[in-house]
C-alpha cells in the first residue's frame with residue numbers, strides 16, 4: 359500500500375491520465391485542491407462530468423440552438439476571449455451589435471428614423487424581457503409623477519402560460535403580475551380578458567409570440583385594438599411589450615403579413631432570443647423599442663467615441679462578445695431567404711409530426727394550428743379512460759432510445775392536463791422525424807400491454823379523484 363501511494367504521488371507530465379492520483383479520488387466538491395495537476399488530467403475530469411445526458415440533436419425539449427456551421431463556430435471560438443463591454447478596445451464589436459439591433463428592428467417593421475435604432479442585447483430573452491418590462495415601468499412611473507399620482511402599485515397583464523422570467527420580473531421589481539388563465543376554450547389570451555385585468559396602474563400588457571407551453575401566438579393585433587379603445591375611453595396609455603422569444607425570428611420570415619410588431623400602435627417594445635430561432639449558440643437576446651423616446655433616459659447612456667452616438671442599455675456589464683459575431687455572421691451568411699428556408703423546413707417538419715401524432719389513437723393535439731415549429735398534445739380522453747400509463751411513462755420510454763421529449767402539466771386552471779411537447783429546430787430532419795414516430799408507436803405498443811397501472815398513472819388517478827373530475831379539464835379550476 360505504501361509503495362502504491364508513493365507511485366501515485368509522483369504524478370508528472372508523463373503519467374498517463376488514468377494512472378494518476380486524481381482519477382482515483384472524487385472530484386473536488388467543497389474546497390479547492392491544494393496542488394496543481396496537469397492540464398490533461400483537469401481536462402479529462404471536467405470533460406467526463408459534462409457528457410451530454412441526451413444527444414443534443416435528439417433533444418426535442420430545448421428551444422436553444424444546437425447546430426451552427428463550422429465557420430460560425432470558428433468565428434465564435436476565435437472571439438471567446440473578447441469582453442463585449444471593452445468598447446474602447448473593440449469598438450467595432452459595439453458597432454456590430456448596433457447593426458444587429460438595426461437589422462432585428464427592421465425585421466419587426468420599426469418606424470424609427472434614426473440611423474441607430476433604440477435597442478439592447480441581453481444574455482437571452484430573460485434579460486431582454488426584464489429590460490422591456492423595466493422601461494415600461496419607468497415610463498409609467500414618470501407619467502404618474504408628472505400627474506402627481508401615486509406610483510407604488512404597478513402591475514402588468516400576461517397569460518398564465520408565461521415563461522418563468524415574468525415571475526422573476528414581478529418578484530425582483532415588486533410589480534404585481536396579473537395572469538389570465540387558459541381554458542379549454544381559450545387556448546391563448548383573449549382581448550376582453552386583457553381589458554378586464556387592466557387599470558390605471560397597468561404598466562404594460564405582455565402578449566407572447568410562441569408561447570413556451572403551447573407553441574401558439576397570443577393575438578397581438580386584437581389586444582392592440584382592444585387596448586386602443588380602452589386607452590381612448592380611460593385616458594390611460596397602456597402599451598404592449600411583445601415577448602417574441604421564439605416568434606420574433608419566425609413570424610418575419612413565415613408570416614410577414616401578420617401584424618404583431620411595430621406596425622401596431624401600442625407595441626412599444628419587443629424582445630426575442632437570438633439563441634433560439636435567431637440560430638446562434640447561447641446566450642443571446644435582443645430587445646428593441648419602437649423609438650428612442652420609449653427608452654427612458656434613466657436606463658440608457660450614450661457613448662459617442664465610436665464615430666456615432668450609440669445607445670447602451672443592459673443589466674450586465676461584462677459579457678461575452680462571441681454571440682454578436684455569431685448573429686452578424688448568420689445575418690450575412692443566410693440572408694432573409696436563408697432564414698426563411700431554415701424556418702420553413704423546421705415548420706414543415708413540425709407540421710408533419712403534428713399531423714402524424716394527431717392521427718395516433720392515444721393522442722389528441724392541443725390545437726389544430728401550428729404557428730411556430732413547436733406543438734403539444736395530450737392523451738385522448740376515451741383512450742385515457744382505460745390506459746394504464748401516462749405521457750410521463752412515454753417520456754421515459756423514449757429516453758431509452760435517446761429522445762428527450764418532455765411531458766409536463768399545464769399552468770393553473772388546467773393543471774390536471776398532462777401534455778407532451780416537441781420543439782423542432784434546425785438540425786432535425788424528416789428522416790429523424792420518421793424515426794421518432796416509429797419509436798413513439800413502438801413505445802405505445804409496449805405500454806398498452808401493461809397489466810397494472812404505472813406509478814404515474816396511479817398518482818394521476820388519485821389526483822383527479824380528489825379534484826372531482828375524471829380525465830377532463832373543466833376549465834373551472
Ligand SMILES: *Cc1c(COP(=O)(O)O)cnc(C)c1O
Pocket residue numbers: 421481482483484485487521523566568569570601602603604631642643
Ligand atoms: C425561452 C423563453 C424566454 C426566456 O428566454 P431565454 O432566452 O432562455 O432567457 C422568455 N419568454 C419566452 C416566451 C420563452 O419561450
